[in-house]
Amino acid sequence: MAPVYRLNKGINRPIEFKGLKAQYIGYLAGGLVALLLSFTFLYLLGTPLYLVLGLTLMGGSGLFIGVFRLSRTYGTHGLMKRWARHRLPHSIRCRSRHAFLRLKNP
Template identity: 55%
Template sequence: MSNGHAEYRINKGINRQLEFKGLKGQYLAYLAGGLVILLLLASTAYLLGLSPWTILVIVLLLGSGLFAIVFHLNAKYGRHGMMKAIAHRQLPKGVVCRSIKTFVKLNGLNNAV
């Protein structure tokens, strides 16, 4: 700003995927949601009168399982791979057509049959 012109910094991270400690995209949301559920579970168990040591062991086991599953899914599928795998499972194995009328109507050859 010494010569009267404004200087602007350019954010080079626009449109890049969100990543934290190796987790990418939606897996961060899965991990955050799982941790919130664990927090609610621990507070509910405490209000029900369970021993804090029991709660600690349960939360540590479930939390380590959550981390293992989320990091495994992240490594296996990547950013969009799980969506693609789910969409691929929803595709039909094949299309059955027992009549030629369908194809005749597509071609506009209604007078031929």
């Protein structure tokens, strides 16, 4: 009998599959597509098969380890929050009074 995997989709709960949460499922899928395309490209270039297989297996291992580590470390929305935090400016500099002088007094 084939194993049955539960896809946990509850109300107001993120998708979780085998420990991967939310957007990390998409990251893993995109990485696997990129690995497949790189394998095909290298094979068509005439690279020796054992080298292509080795590179693909190492890349796949790194992909799985990296995505599962990100999912475990940051959780559902933590990575997006980190990226958003890095896009905030450290300070706002205003070198002239022009912007303040154009404000209307109430």
